Amino acid sequence: MGLRVYNSLTGRKEDFVPRNGNKVAMYVCGPTVYDLSHIGHARSAVAFDVVYRYLKYREYKVTYTRNYTDIDDKIIKRAAEEGMPPAELAERYVKAFDEDMEALGVLAPDHRPKATETIGKIIEVTQTLIGRGYAYVVDGDVYYSVRKARGYGRLSGKNIDELESGARIEVDERKSDPLDFALWKASKPGEPWWESPWGKGRPGWHIECSAMCMEWLGETIDIHGGGKDLIFPHHENEIAQSESATGKAPYVKYWLHNGFVNIEKEKMSKSLGNIMNIRDALRDHTSEALRLFLLSSHYRSPIDYSEDSLKDAEAALERFYKTLQRIEDECHEAMTVEYCIRCNPDRFTSIIEAMDDDFNTAQVIGIVFREVNSANRILDENRAQGKAEFLDLSFIISLFKEAGSFLGIFNKRPADYFKEREKKGLSVIARDETGIKEEIELLVRQREEARKGKNFRLADEIRAKLLEKGIILEDTAKGTVWSVKRN
RNA sequence: GGCGGCGUACCCAAGUGGCUAAGGGAGCAGUCUGCAAAACUGCCAUUCAGCGGUUCGAAUCCGCUCGCCGCCUCCA
Incomplete structure (x- = not known):
C-alpha cells in the first residue's frame, strides 16, 4: 500500500x-x-x-x-x-x-x-x-x-x-x-x-x-x-x-x-469582525500548540478555533514534553542508542499507514500519545525495580523523531519547549511586570527552607499564594519545579 | 434555487463493512507524596442525530427525516 x-x-x-x-x-x-x-x-x-x-x-x-x-x-x-x-x-x-x-x-x-x-x-x-x-x-x-x-x-x-x-x-x-x-x-x-x-x-x-x-x-x-x-x-x-x-x-x-x-x-470574515491573526493567537500560546491544534483534525474538515481548543492542545503538548524530559533524565541511554525503527513493524507502520491515508495527522497524533503512555509506564516500572530498561524506550524515542519529522511538532528539546511555555505563560499573568520570575523563585526558595524545617504550614501557605498568581509547584526528586498554570 | 460537506462520550477528535469504537482535555476513585502536583491504574459511548432498508454482520453502504455548515462574489 x-x-x-x-x-x-x-x-x-x-x-x-x-x-x-x-x-x-x-x-x-x-x-x-x-x-x-x-x-x-x-x-x-x-x-x-x-x-x-x-x-x-x-x-x-x-x-x-x-x-x-x-x-x-x-x-x-x-x-x-x-x-x-x-x-x-x-x-x-x-x-x-x-x-x-x-x-x-x-x-x-x-x-x-x-x-x-x-x-x-x-x-x-x-x-x-x-x-x-x-x-x-x-x-x-x-x-x-x-x-x-x-x-x-x-x-x-x-x-x-x-x-x-x-x-x-x-x-x-x-x-x-x-x-x-x-x-x-x-x-x-x-x-x-x-x-x-x-x-x-x-x-x-x-x-x-x-x-x-x-x-x-x-x-x-x-x-x-x-x-x-x-x-x-x-x-x-x-x-x-x-x-x-x-x-x-x-x-x-x-x-x-x-x-x-x-x-x-x-x-472568519472581515465583515463579521472575527478574524484571528496568527500573532494574536501566539501571544498567549506556544506556536507548537497552535500547530498541534491544526493537525489534530483532518486537513479537509472544518475546525473551530477557540481558546479552549488551544488550551487543550497546550496541555497535550505539556504531557508529551514532560515525558520526553523524564526519558532524558531517567534513562539517558534511550536518547542516544540507535534503534532500528522498522524492527518493530506493527507499532511503527501504523503511523505510515495513517499518513498514507490522505495525510491522517490526527491518527498519527493519537498513536504518538499511546506511546507516551507506554514510555511513562516503562519509566515507572524502571523506577520501581531500580533498573534502566532502555531498548523499548529508544524505540519510542525513534518513533517520536520519525513522526515529528513530518508533523513538524514533537521535535524540540523539552527545555526549549518549557522555556517558550513559561514566557507565554508569564506574559499572561503579568503583562508588563518585570522581576516576576525573581519573585517566584524567592518564594520557592523560602518554601524549600520551610519544608526542610518541616514547617509544612508555611510551605503550604506559600504554595497557595503562588497558585493564586497562577503558578503551580511540583516537588520532584530533583527539587521543586515551578510552572505557569494554563489558562 | 444549484452544488458539496458534516452530525461519534461533558468538550475536542480518529475510525467509513467484521478483533475490546484511537487519542487529547475535563471529571471521579486508587497507588505514590508530609500534603499536593506530575506519572501510573481503574471508571467515564452495549453505542455512533432519528427512523427504515441492504447484509451472516453497519458508526461505516442505501433511502427518508431533523439539525448545522460551506461554495455559487474578494477570500486560506
Whole structure:
C-alpha cells in the first residue's frame, strides 16, 4: 500500500502516482499580502507543509512552489489608505508572513515567487491565449472567454448555464459574457503599472498562478493546493487558462483543498469582525500548540478555533514534553542508542499507514500519545525495580523523531519547549511586570527552607499564594519545579 | 434555487463493512507524596442525530427525516 490522496477533481481518494517517476511538482496558493495573516492562512500553510514534509519523507523528489500575490485591488486600496506605495505595503506583509511561517515551523518552499516578479511570463501566457482565440482585448483590458474553455466547471461541479442565470456578478458591458474574467487590467491613474502589448496595466488575479506554475514547475504539475474557497472561481479559472494556453491536460493531476478555520462555528470574515491573526493567537500560546491544534483534525474538515481548543492542545503538548524530559533524565541511554525503527513493524507502520491515508495527522497524533503512555509506564516500572530498561524506550524515542519529522511538532528539546511555555505563560499573568520570575523563585526558595524545617504550614501557605498568581509547584526528586498554570 | 460537506462520550477528535469504537482535555476513585502536583491504574459511548432498508454482520453502504455548515462574489 502506498500513499492515497483525496483529489477534489474526482471527489475521491486515489493512489498517488506522480507523472514522472518519483518527481513531484507541487504548487500552493499563497497569501495576498495586504494585511497580517490569520489562522486560516496558518492552517493552509501547515497542512501543505506536512504534505511537503511527508512526500520528502517518503523519498519523493519534491519541488514545492508557493507564491505571494503582491499586486491586486486590495493591496492598492490599503496602500492608498496608509499613504504608502503598494510595493512597500506588500513587502511589509511578505516579511510578516514569513515571520509567522517561521514561528509555526513551516519549511520554506523551494520557490517563493511574487506576482510582480513574474510579469514577463504573465504577459507571454496572456498573449498566447489571445493568439489561440481564448482571450480578447477591450480598451487595454484582456478577458478570458469562459465559454471557449473545454470542461469549464469540472473541478467545482458547476454548470456554466446555471452559473450565468444565478450570477451575482456586476455586469461589465465591455465583457462579451458576464462570466469572462480579466487576465490583464489597464491601470487607472495613480495605480502601479507595467508596460504590455495592450498598454500600461497589471495582471488579473487568476493568471498569476498559471504563469508562476509554468515558470517554476512546468506546464503541468502533480499537486496543486489551496483553501476550499479557492476551488471556484480561482482554481477553475486557472485550469481554463493553463490548459487552453498549453493545450496540455490535465494541468494538475491532484487537487488538494484544506477546510476552513471557523470561529464559533462561523467562517472568519472581515465583515463579521472575527478574524484571528496568527500573532494574536501566539501571544498567549506556544506556536507548537497552535500547530498541534491544526493537525489534530483532518486537513479537509472544518475546525473551530477557540481558546479552549488551544488550551487543550497546550496541555497535550505539556504531557508529551514532560515525558520526553523524564526519558532524558531517567534513562539517558534511550536518547542516544540507535534503534532500528522498522524492527518493530506493527507499532511503527501504523503511523505510515495513517499518513498514507490522505495525510491522517490526527491518527498519527493519537498513536504518538499511546506511546507516551507506554514510555511513562516503562519509566515507572524502571523506577520501581531500580533498573534502566532502555531498548523499548529508544524505540519510542525513534518513533517520536520519525513522526515529528513530518508533523513538524514533537521535535524540540523539552527545555526549549518549557522555556517558550513559561514566557507565554508569564506574559499572561503579568503583562508588563518585570522581576516576576525573581519573585517566584524567592518564594520557592523560602518554601524549600520551610519544608526542610518541616514547617509544612508555611510551605503550604506559600504554595497557595503562588497558585493564586497562577503558578503551580511540583516537588520532584530533583527539587521543586515551578510552572505557569494554563489558562 | 444549484452544488458539496458534516452530525461519534461533558468538550475536542480518529475510525467509513467484521478483533475490546484511537487519542487529547475535563471529571471521579486508587497507588505514590508530609500534603499536593506530575506519572501510573481503574471508571467515564452495549453505542455512533432519528427512523427504515441492504447484509451472516453497519458508526461505516442505501433511502427518508431533523439539525448545522460551506461554495455559487474578494477570500486560506
